[in-house]
Amino acid sequence: MISKKIPKERRIILKNADDPSYSNKISCYLKRGGYKTLKKSLKKKPEQIGEEVLKSGVRGRGGAGFPTGMKWKFLDRKSGKPIYLVCNADESEPGTFKDRQIIHKDPHQLIEGMMISAFAIQAKQAFIYIRAEFFEGAKILERAIQEAKDRGFCGDNILGSEYSCDLVVHRGAGAYICGEETGLIESLEGKRPNPRIKPPYFPAVLGLYQCPTIVNNVETLCNVIHIMDMGGEKFSQIGKPNNTGTRIWCVSGQVKNPGYFEFECGALTMGEMIYDVCGGLLPGRTLQAVIPGGSSAKVLRADERFKGTLKDGSEFDWGIEDIPLDFDGPMSAGTMSGSGGIVVMDNTVDMVEAMANINAFYAHESCGQCTPCREGSLWMKKITTRMCSGDAREEDADLLLSVANQIEGRTICAFGEAAAWPTQSFVKKFRKDFLKKAKTQKRKKNSFQLI
Amino acid sequence: MISQTKGETVTIVLDGEDVEVPAGSNLVDAAALHSKEIPHYCYHPQLSVAGNCRMCLIEMGTPMRDRQTGEPVLDEDGVPKIGWVPKPVIGCATTVSQGMHVKTISDKVTDCREGIMEFLLVNHPLDCPICDQAGECRLQEFATDYGRGYSRYVERKNVKPKRTRLGPRVTLDDERCILCSRCIRFCQEVADDDVLGFVDRGSYSTLTCFPGKELQNNYSLNTVDLCPVGALTSTDFRFKMRVWFLKESPSICTESSAGSNILVSSREGEIHRITPRRNDEVNDSWMTDSGRALYKQVRSDDRLLTPRGNGTDKILDHAITTATNILKDKEIAVVGSCHGTLEELYLLNRLSKITNSKKYLRGYFGEDDGILLSADRTPNLRGALLSGFTNSYPKDNLKSLNNDLKRGGLDAVFVYRDDILNSEVDEELLKGIPLVFMGTQKNSTSDLAEVLIPSLTSFEKKGTFINRSFFAQGFEQAVPGPAGLLPDLLILSKIIEGLDEESKIDPDLSLIWKNLGSPPKSPLKGITFNDVLESPVKVDGSKWESLPFVEKKAMHYLPV
Structure with a gap:
């Protein structure tokens, strides 16, 4: 399964990022042809840009993978209300660190992408909602925006086109839920980031300040430049049909060479990523599990077989190494590519402890608005924490699964699924480990009494 | 607050049954109209929808339509196919639409409810x-x-x-x-x-x-x-x-002319709390905190409990007789109160008619909070108008009585509930003029009164108040009155009988309502006390449109 040839990265978004001669200053960006596409795009009709993006088939890079062109099409343009563009730079999914690279190393790419997108949707105002912990990134962006404003790439009357759009950096409130589209909007309005109920509050109709709003991920907005640069048609030929463009994968965990890598969608498999690109596992270790798309994606067991029929009708029978890295590949294997955060776990990892870690995260980050997620995530955390501190019971595995099932699909936002999926998959796929915990760890006498 | 389009209805299929529901309503309300409970915590019909408790999760589907043609998709039997939403949806945020299918009873719904209940209870x-x-x-x-x-x-x-x-x-x-x-x-x-x-x-x-x-x-x-x-x-x-x-009795708040509908909770004759009663035309489900404290007057220190008549006599019947004797064949002044009920003011009016006396009425005014505390701090000013007791808008003083006293010619004063000494009437002028006071709370006038007849608070009797929007609202007796006291209506009726045998009227609410509605142009025509007790009845108040009502725009009230 391990190929000899190391697959080659195709860097579009991160083209300049790691070049030693490149800095995040505007001079560098301009030298490499920056803001040319903005100039070109401003001469087009806004609808044309939307058409190109739709043609490119680019899918959102934030996690859900919804086609960006479609999202823009849903925008309510008839209400007469101002339209807002928000860049979701609240990268908080454990295992993901791609947006941070763009913001730190090539902020002008994001600004250009945002201004093209803002022009395309005729936004009145654009915001970058940046994760609170990215204080350095916020500083870099603030400076970059000032540089762009000084040269007329942003702000009033952009490049003499009579289109004006101000760009503001808003520092987040330091919570995972701020990355949820409607939670982000609430937070941007200055409130607690409690996600809104949909219907009726679809951002494209009733978003920021009850006005039509588009929220896109950093990487997605950067892709808009390249779509406009090469044309939607040509962009759609990168990668695979329905999985166009490149993706930045963030690999962490027990591999020799973790990091972020930009590949064409579907250009390589999970096995190639782990063994070739990342140099394989540490000496003497074997692969136990992989989380393919950030902590909320369902975990994959190393010895699983994935069988089924692809969209084109062909049958597949994959091992974990054969899963193609694009949007549809992990989806076919019953999980998701999410935000592209691949977490590799070898045989030294105690899966119950890994589960406890993930549960602790979701219990801490649940906003507390709706019942299933609020109470369920903390309950699951309490169970797994107890299991890891010597008080595991055999029935805990089933209880965990049942609690997770009670959360999934019943919450206001997708956080419910994000909290439930790890538990569901961990317990289902590593049931033995959960049962073993109960057998090998001594239970204190009378430590459990039903309340 | 989901708006309801008036009159229009749509048909939905609720647990397999075709039912008509108001267009624009949400599923929780729509199901309730057909006696189906969708349990909920966060949803309240008079507040915005939050959708966070998730207790009202149900299954919902709409008829499928072909994406291209927009035609309904039919199954083999020619019946429209239902596109069930894969996840359960919350009833409170789902607006009904024509042909919508709803399951409030299914395994999935039961599982959802059990799950949510368990989650709510774990902590x-x-x-x-x-x-x-x-x-x-x-x-x-x-x-x-x-x-x-x-x-x-x-x-x-x-x-x-x-x-x-x-x-x-x-x-x-x-x-x-x-x-x-x-x-x-x-x-x-x-x-x-x-x-x-x-x-x-x-x-x-x-x-x-x-x-x-x-x-x-x-x-x-x-x-x-x-x-x-x-x-x-x-x-x-x-x-x-x-x-x-607690025993709950429907009543009306007496704090202001807003006339909030309330429930009086009592046990063994003692009131323990007052809570609002839902009325979507008057007070929604709310009332003021100050209105809730009013029950305290029932057992307060200044409550009048002992009658006073003829020196040290403490028998109520004697006090009433003494009062009648004082008022008989004299030029008297009758001071009414907007705190009296419609029926009491009617009898008071009758009393003044048979004694051919002048009537005085004072209003009590304060700040209008624009919600449920109106500027008119009496519950029944409009009742005074409808009872015929007054035709003009009362001022916040009784200077006219003061002037008439100054002028002389008044032999006695009958004060119903009001505190005339606190209303710019000079105490000096009352010297030598016998004063009969009837009321519930002690005040400077009751102290001065020669004859004192204690009466009952609105919690201890039945009656009707007419609120700022001209809603006639009847209320029930919540608790029995203090031992030895009689209802105001009975006292008034006794006095009237004593003054003029022929004008005698039974203190019967239905009879009084019959009389109130008997004049040909009476706005109360055809309405009975039982009607207003059952639900508020809007009375035509156009006759008094030109009066300077002080209320400002507030909940369910627009000044004319």
């Missing part, structure tokens, strides 16, 4: 034996109706503050809070005093006031009623009474 303290809400607690009710009945929770429950003072009248038990946010939305949307909010995250979320603020607006106790659990408690009522001992 809820088992306080029921000492909780004020016990007996009227939605958590208890739905746990019994929709819960699993056993617990799988062995972890430690969260610990939160048990007795936070949110304001002068509200105490919070945070552990019991299910974070439904009704109180927060109420303060924002109805009371217009945004002071409540959640701090901390997830299951540790805690309800608090904003720093430096208190929940002290005059509507704060509504949050206690709104609270579906025992988290928000009334400091006044806390730990005093188990609710299942």
Whole structure:
């Protein structure tokens, strides 16, 4: 399964990022042809840009993978209300660190992408909602925006086109839920980031300040430049049909060479990523599990077989190494590519402890608005924490699964699924480990009494 | 607040049955119209939809339509195919649409409800034996109706503050809070005093006031009623009474002309609390905090309990006879009160007619809060108009009585409830003029009165008040009056009988209503007391349109 040839990265978004001669200053960006596409795009009709993006088939890079062109099409343009563009730079999914690279190393790419997108949707105002912990990134962006404003790439009357759009950096409130589209909007309005109920509050109709709003991920907005640069048609030929463009994968965990890598969608498999690109596992270790798309994606067991029929009708029978890295590949294997955060776990990892870690995260980050997620995530955390501190019971595995099932699909936002999926998959796929915990760890006498 | 389009209906399929429901209504309300309960905590018909408790999860589907043609998709039998939403949806935020299919009873729905109930209870303290809400607690009710009945929770429950003072009248038990946010939305949307909010995250979320603020607006106790659990408690009522001992009687708030509909809860003749009664045309589900405290007048220190007549005589009947003798064949002044009921004012009017005396009426005015405390601080000014007692708008003094006293010629004064000494009437002028006072609370006039006839508060009798929107609202007796006292109507009727045998009238409410409605142009024509007791009846007040009513635009009220 391990190929000899190391697959080659195709860097579009991160083209300049790691070049030693490149800095995040505007001079560098301009030298490499920056803001040319903005100039070109401003001469087009806004609808044309939307058409190109739709043609490119680019899918959102934030996690859900919804086609960006479609999202823009849903925008309510008839209400007469101002339209807002928000860049979701609240990268908080454990295992993901791609947006941070763009913001730190090539902020002008994001600004250009945002201004093209803002022009395309005729936004009145654009915001970058940046994760609170990215204080350095916020500083870099603030400076970059000032540089762009000084040269007329942003702000009033952009490049003499009579289109004006101000760009503001808003520092987040330091919570995972701020990355949820409607939670982000609430937070941007200055409130607690409690996600809104949909219907009726679809951002494209009733978003920021009850006005039509588009929220896109950093990487997605950067892709808009390249779509406009090469044309939607040509962009759609990168990668695979329905999985166009490149993706930045963030690999962490027990591999020799973790990091972020930009590949064409579907250009390589999970096995190639782990063994070739990342140099394989540490000496003497074997692969136990992989989380393919950030902590909320369902975990994959190393010895699983994935069988089924692809969209084109062909049958597949994959091992974990054969899963193609694009949007549809992990989806076919019953999980998701999410935000592209691949977490590799070898045989030294105690899966119950890994589960406890993930549960602790979701219990801490649940906003507390709706019942299933609020109470369920903390309950699951309490169970797994107890299991890891010597008080595991055999029935805990089933209880965990049942609690997770009670959360999934019943919450206001997708956080419910994000909290439930790890538990569901961990317990289902590593049931033995959960049962073993109960057998090998001594239970204190009378430590459990039903309340 | 989901708006309802008036009159229009749509047909939905509710658990397999075709039913007509108002267009624009949500599923919780629509199902309730057809006696189907969709349990809910955070939803309240008079507040915005939050959708956070998830208790009202149900299955919903709409007829499928072909994407290209827009035609309905039919199955083999030619019946429109239903596209069921894969996830359960919340009933409170789902607006009905033509042909919508809804399942409120199914395995999935049952599973959802059991799950939510379990989640709500895992960190809820088992306080029921000492909780004020016990007996009227939605958590208890739905746990019994929709819960699993056993617990799988062995972890430690969260610990939160048990007795936070949110304001002068509200105490919070945070552990019991299910974070439904009704109180927060109420303060924002109805009371217009945004002071409540959640701090901390997830299951540790805690309800608090904003720093430096208190929940002290005059509507704060509504949050206690709104609270579906025992988290928000009334400091006044806390730990005093188990609710299942309380008898509830429908009544009307006497604080102002808003005429909030209320429920008086009493046990063994003692009132323990007053809560609002829902009336979507008058007070929605709210009332003022100050109105809730009014029950205290029933057993207050200044309550008049002992009659006074002819020196040291303390027998009520004697006092009434003495009063009659004083009033008989004299030039008297009758001072009425807008605190009297419509029926009492009618008898008072009759009394003044047969004695051919002049009538005086004073209004009490204050600040209008634009919600449910109107500028007119009497419950029945419009009742005084309809009873015929007055035709003009009362001033906030009784200078006219003072002037008439100065002029001379008055032999006696009959004061009903009012405090004339506090209304710019000179005490000197009353010297030598016998004063008969009838009322419930002690005041300077009652102190001065030669004859004192104690009467009953609105909680101790039946009657009708007419509110600012000309709604005639009847109310029931909630508690018996103090021993030895008689209803105002009976006293007045006795005095009338004593003054003029022929004008005698039975103190019977239906009879009085018959009389009230008998003049050909009477706005009360055809209405009976039972009608107004059952539900408020809008009375035509156009006759008095030109009067300078002081009320400002407020909840369900627009000044003419």
